[in-house]
Amino acid sequence: MTYCVGLLLNDGFVLASDTRTNAGVDNVATFKKMHIWEWPAERVIALVAAGNLSITQSVISQLDENANAGSEQEETVRNVTTLFQAARLVGRTVGEVRNAVLSEGDQSSESFSVSFLLAGQIGNERPRLFQIYSEGNFIEATADTPFFQIGEHKYGKPILDRVVTPQMKLSQAVRVLMISFDSTIRSNLSVGLPIDLMVYRKDALSVELNRRIEVDDANFAEISAKWSDALRDAFAHLPDYRW
Amino acid sequence: MTYCVGLLLNDGFVLASDTRTNAGVDNVATFKKMHIWEWPAERVIALVAAGNLSITQSVISQLDENANAGSEQEETVRNVTTLFQAARLVGRTVGEVRNAVLSEGDQSSESFSVSFLLAGQIGNERPRLFQIYSEGNFIEATADTPFFQIGEHKYGKPILDRVVTPQMKLSQAVRVLMISFDSTIRSNLSVGLPIDLMVYRKDALSVELNRRIEVDDANFAEISAKWSDALRDAFAHLPDYRW
Numbered sequence: 001m002t003y004c005v006g007l008l009l010n011d012g013f014v015l016a017s018d019t020r021t022n023a024g025v026d027n028v029a030t031f032k033k034m035h036i037w038e039w040p041a042e043r044v045i046a047l048v049a050a051g052n053l054s055i056t057q058s059v060i061s062q063l064d065e066n067a068n069a070g071s072e073q074e075e076t077v078r079n080v081t082t083l084f085q086a087a088r089l090v091g092r093t094v095g096e097v098r099n100a101v102l103s104e105g106d107q108s109s110e111s112f113s114v115s116f117l118l119a120g121q122i123g124n125e126r127p128r129l130f131q132i133y134s135e136g137n138f139i140e141a142t143a144d145t146p147f148f149q150i151g152e153h154k155y156g157k158p159i160l161d162r163v164v165t166p167q168m169k170l171s172q173a174v175r176v177l178m179i180s181f182d183s184t185i186r187s188n189l190s191v192g193l194p195i196d197l198m199v200y201r202k203d204a205l206s207v208e209l210n211r212r213i214e215v216d217d218a219n220f221a222e223i224s225a226k227w228s229d230a231l232r233d234a235f236a237h238l239p240d241y242r243w
Numbered sequence: 244m245t246y247c248v249g250l251l252l253n254d255g256f257v258l259a260s261d262t263r264t265n266a267g268v269d270n271v272a273t274f275k276k277m278h279i280w281e282w283p284a285e286r287v288i289a290l291v292a293a294g295n296l297s298i299t300q301s302v303i304s305q306l307d308e309n310a311n312a313g314s315e316q317e318e319t320v321r322n323v324t325t326l327f328q329a330a331r332l333v334g335r336t337v338g339e340v341r342n343a344v345l346s347e348g349d350q351s352s353e354s355f356s357v358s359f360l361l362a363g364q365i366g367n368e369r370p371r372l373f374q375i376y377s378e379g380n381f382i383e384a385t386a387d388t389p390f391f392q393i394g395e396h397k398y399g400k401p402i403l404d405r406v407v408t409p410q411m412k413l414s415q416a417v418r419v420l421m422i423s424f425d426s427t428i429r430s431n432l433s434v435g436l437p438i439d440l441m442v443y444r445k446d447a448l449s450v451e452l453n454r455r456i457e458v459d460d461a462n463f464a465e466i467s468a469k470w471s472d473a474l475r476d477a478f479a480h481l482p483d484y485r486w
Contacts, residue, residue: 154397158426183401230477
């Protein structure tokens, strides 16, 4: 499985994805699931992916190839004028890749399920965050629901539900992501370190942080350990249920 | 959906189940998913159920009817001599009910998926906890894994993973159950109050607590609110991830 989260804040956005893939528990590997296109002072577009790796990799390769080809007739992540157009482009590409795979082989479309989070800012447009489904359709994050999760999302959802608001600082958003990932990693073997983390500050039009949090990352370990301690401490000080 | 948890401790066991059932979000109802058989000074056997309600209700009715019939030839929850035998009995009954339903109608067995937690103490045997699957097979909780969850289990798992040990007091176990349910209820509409809660103290051979925690339960609301506050407070005092 996979776990990816995107938070859309007044100050920008934060994206994170784990890197574990598995085809059975004895076939585990590390793959980057985050791709960032950055043309400084002009646009930043980031995509994280969950689901069938052959499909998600093909979608990203296709988008990347088209962007680098520099075509002006064809829409690419290089030349779309809004992030909504970028989301439509990703959705179309998902459809094309799936159809190509399906027409070539097995028709059991279930195993080709994928999902994406797309975040970015293009020029003067505000930063935006989209979740794109297997069928190529998508939804956009709003102030009411400022975060999306894809993949193994349930373990890490309670803390996001309690804490996330659009008013959070980017540093707080990174902290809550760490906790959400930590909870998921502890409870589910199919999600694992390293984590790819990206931070984008509104109107910067360049990536503020693009870091791989490795297994031995001392800062992550510190947050994880202190969170565990704080939880146990909070638990110990709760009132009893009386009977 | 459903959420049920059982914790097996050195001091006894604690079981809890929510009461929400839904066939679509516009068809939500309240059903008790916990059944307790108690013959004081002799045996206490409790069963909580998740999955297809027609199957789980039939299994419980069948077990109950047989126990009350007072047959001595047939194995019932009234006369089995160990909890392992009780687990086998429940497993067999699941198989019989499923087969009866399947032979009568639709063969799409997937929608007849069920699972049970069985906990109890019979005479001098130690308290035991089993998880029983749709197929009628089962596993038993041990000191390494002292809790089982069935139904919508992921949201409420991280806190159990961090806190539960067999050395916990029963009052602490109830507290962690409250938190685990609270997290699940906040994140998932298909799980809801009231919660049925049962507490059994080792060697009592009678139920210590069998209570329905209603929507307006002040004690539950207090634990829930204080836990939210404690989490937000713990989050606010965590170190930042630095970049």
